[in-house]
Amino acid sequence: xxxxxxxxxxxxxxxxxxxxxxxxxxxxxxxxxxxxxxxxxxxxxxxxxxxxxxxxxxxxxxxxxxxxxxxxxxxxxxxxxxxxxxxxxxxxxxxxxxxxxxxxxxxxxxxxxxxxxxxxxxxxxxxxxxxxxxxxxxxxxxxxxxxxxxxxxxxxxxxxxxxxxxxxxxxxxxxxxxxxxxxxxxxxxxxxxxxxxxxxxxxxxxxxxxxxxxxxxxxxxxxxxxxxxxxxxxxxxxxxxxxxxxxxxxxxxxxxxxxxxxxxxxxxxxxxxxxxxxxxxxxxxxxxxxxxxxxxxxxxxxxxxxxxxxxxxxxx
Numbered sequence: 001x002x003x004x005x006x007x008x009x010x011x012x013x014x015x016x017x018x019x020x021x022x023x024x025x026x027x028x029x030x031x032x033x034x035x036x037x038x039x040x041x042x043x044x045x046x047x048x049x050x051x052x053x054x055x056x057x058x059x060x061x062x063x064x065x066x067x068x069x070x071x072x073x074x075x076x077x078x079x080x081x082x083x084x085x086x087x088x089x090x091x092x093x094x095x096x097x098x099x100x101x102x103x104x105x106x107x108x109x110x111x112x113x114x115x116x117x118x119x120x121x122x123x124x125x126x127x128x129x130x131x132x133x134x135x136x137x138x139x140x141x142x143x144x145x146x147x148x149x150x151x152x153x154x155x156x157x158x159x160x161x162x163x164x165x166x167x168x169x170x171x172x173x174x175x176x177x178x179x180x181x182x183x184x185x186x187x188x189x190x191x192x193x194x195x196x197x198x199x200x201x202x203x204x205x206x207x208x209x210x211x212x213x214x215x216x217x218x219x220x221x222x223x224x225x226x227x228x229x230x231x232x233x234x235x236x237x238x239x240x241x242x243x244x245x246x247x248x249x250x251x252x253x254x255x256x257x258x259x260x261x262x263x264x265x266x267x268x269x270x271x272x273x274x275x276x277x278x279x280x281x282x283x284x285x286x287x288x289x290x291x292x293x294x295x296x297x298x299x300x301x302x303x304x305x306x307x308x309x310x311x312x313x314x315x316x
Contacts, residue, residue: 035209100161230284237277
């Protein structure tokens with residue numbers, strides 16, 4: 001594993017293999033503020049390489065887990081309640097898990113609806129927010145490493161979190177293990193294949209190499225979930241924006257294509273019928289064991305080479 005220094009700021013970095021397929025060959029997509037964004041030649045996954053060695057510690061102490069609204073509007077609360085209502089058909093054990101629970105708004109609504117709520121959260125500020133809302137079942141371990149009983153939850157949710165994780169592969173494997181057979185996963189993440197990213201280029205606001213280290217597209221998020229045995233994978237996208245930003249130091253940049261500004265809301269409404277919105281919302285169901293066996297037989301019959309898990313990343 002290569003270790004080096006990022007630009008002149010002398011922050012240690014590490015180089016990794018592709019977390020999705022274990023591949024070690026990548027093509028450079030662009031460089032933003034010294035962070036190389038690369039695409040795996042084998043599976044197409046886009047990620048930051050090398051990345052900051054201190055990434056996990058930064059997430060604990062000052063990461064985006066502490067960000068979010070201090071209060072919610074009526075429409076925001078109604079959206080959370082509608083989402084919870086969608087989970088009622090999966091409610092057998094009455095347990096719900098949120099990985100990266102942040103300020104705890106979703107779990108707070110779930111608790112009011114009678115769910116037994118659990119959070120996986122490492123950010124110190126977010127943990128205080130969760131406790132202030134009466135949410136005390138908190139596992140303060142990284143998403144890659146948390147331990148709960150197998151088949152324990154009806155629902156797992158992770159919202160705008162997976163792009164921050166050191167290993168989405170290990171994290172999704174952990175979530176799959178925690179869900180009961182027939183349980184449901186709901187996640188959201190930035191869409192690297194979005195029209196917003198294409199229009200704004202590397203300066204797009206959601207490209208921050210110190211923080212967003214894995215950038216998914218519909219094809220790569222589908223592959224990640226299918227590797228673990230998730231089925232019924234449904235992807236929708238939403239939203240279009242023209243915001244551009246630098247982060248080191250923070251600086252908002254002028255809009256690139258002013259001609260699109262008058263049409264932004266119209267594009268925003270239309271784009272939800274496509275896969276080009278800037279936010280992906282993904283739902284997947286943990287396959288019953290018998291069905292998973294059937295899928296494995298299908299893979300073998302079609303001579304599909306299984307994806308190899310990459311070696312563990314050094315924490316030194």
